Amino acid sequence: MCSSIINLLNKLICIPSISPNDLGCQKIISKKLLNMGFSIKNFDIKNTKNMWAEIGSKKNGKTLNFLGHTDVVPSGNLYNWKFDPFTPTIYKGKLFGRGSSDMKGSISSFIIAIKKFLYNFRNRMKGRITVLLTSDEEGNAKNGIKKVVEKLIKKKEKIDYCIVGEPTSEKFLGDTIKNGRRGSLHLQLFLKGKGGHIAYYNSSENLIHKSSLFINDLIKLDWKEKFINKNEITNVQVSKIFSEDTVENMISENLFIRINFRFSYKISVSYIKRCVKNLLNYHKINCNMNWNISAKPFITKNGKLLDSVVDSILYFNKNKPNISMSGGTSDGRFINKMKSQIIELGLLNNTIHKPNEFVKISDLKKLSKIYEKIIEKLLL
Ligand SMILES: [Zn+2]
Known part of the structure; x- marks a missing residue:
């Protein structure tokens, strides 16, 4: 055989x-x-x-x-x-x-x-x-x-x-x-802020600072998945943060963030979207979002x-x-x-x-x- x-x-x-x-x-x-x-x-x-x-x-x-x-x-x-x-x-x-x-x-x-x-x-x-x-x-x-x-x-x-x-x-x-x-959900965020001179930061909006607080909260989010094994739980990974290449003393007015959610069968895509939107609002971040589900x-x-x-x-x-x-x-x-x-x-x-x-x-x-x-x- x-x-x-x-x-x-x-x-x-x-x-x-x-x-x-x-x-x-x-x-x-x-x-x-x-x-x-x-x-x-x-x-x-x-x-x-x-x-x-x-x-x-x-x-x-x-x-x-x-x-x-x-x-x-x-x-x-x-x-x-x-x-x-x-x-x-x-x-x-x-x-x-x-x-x-x-x-x-x-x-x-x-x-x-x-x-x-x-x-x-x-x-x-x-x-x-x-x-x-x-x-x-x-x-x-x-x-x-x-x-x-x-x-x-x-x-x-x-x-x-x-x-x-x-x-x-x-x-x-x-x-x-x-x-x-688990399912796989991709999110692209296109942030728009106010650029300016690094030394006059008060009149600018630093998107890197703002988004780092958002990301910190996002990766710690409790998805409230009860009775679930460790290897099944939802996980968030930020895979790219990119800001326009400016000169050293400038604050960029754009920022791009790429995020992936590996999500469990216990939660829905609309629930993930709601949680992310709430968090963005909490951090007063204005952005365009592009969601793409590649696997349920x-x-x-x-x-x-x-x-x-x-x-x-x-x-x-x-x-x-x-x-x-x-x-x-x-x-x-x-x-x-x-x-x-x-x-x-x-x-x-x-x-x-x-x-x-x-x-x-x-x-x-x-x-x-x-x-x-x-x-x-x-x-x-
Ligand atoms: Zn194979």
Whole structure:
């Protein structure tokens, strides 16, 4: 079994599918799935390749979907790599290559898990297995899962359970899973004040002084999120403060501030907006605001999928996994529109997007076994 995971992964790593390019990865995977009896639909949108594969029937049970992406981030400076990033290399039990952990390794593991499950239980399966892949996860994610989900909803498709293969493990395989992600809200503030000579500050309005008091209050705001875990709470980060470049003895009349809110499912966007406006009024700051929501929060608090994932991990590990919502957002945010239960479980994330990305061979094998167990629990 392990050799077939590695064979598939080797083929995928050889392809430099830098986002949003797929360059044939999905063809290799669809060939494997066709051999297992899947039917395949391709949704190519501009330069993005998307693929939906299904086997079984949604009439006699639930639909379990595996979600993944075939694109990778660029390798960065080649001098920092021990081996060529697109020549898969096994060294001391580890397989090196761009995308090995994020997430061609997880894809290879779940494809082989599905193959094994069908080999053992094809006739006893209740429901349906689907595989959804995109080549636009690492980039701007405009023509990937977002668009495919719109099409699937129009076709009245459904996904009951969705497993996202993103690398969620931290120290060892299966120690952490994600049951959702926080939302992401961007704010740009364009402040206008009164410029002037630094020595005659009384007749000017120093926006840097004013806004620093505002920011100080903003980052200390209590969002009143009751009964919530530490890694789920709302966090504010100011990422840029920029004032026009004037001469040394001038107070600038303009200031630009860029802020991001990673917000929990406990609060709403309108609540955040209200709090910020109140604070700006309190500090008597006049400004234009530009809000942009890039991701809504989503969470799977409980249910059969979460139970099955935790139990399957417990079958191989001593302890239950940490259930977390940390990190950036994922394509799970789009699947959430289908009202699915969503859990993310994948390889270790310690080398992703870095030089010398690798995956332990033993982890590939173990992850595949966990995926297989999950399918058994949900579809038998
Ligand atoms: Zn990824």
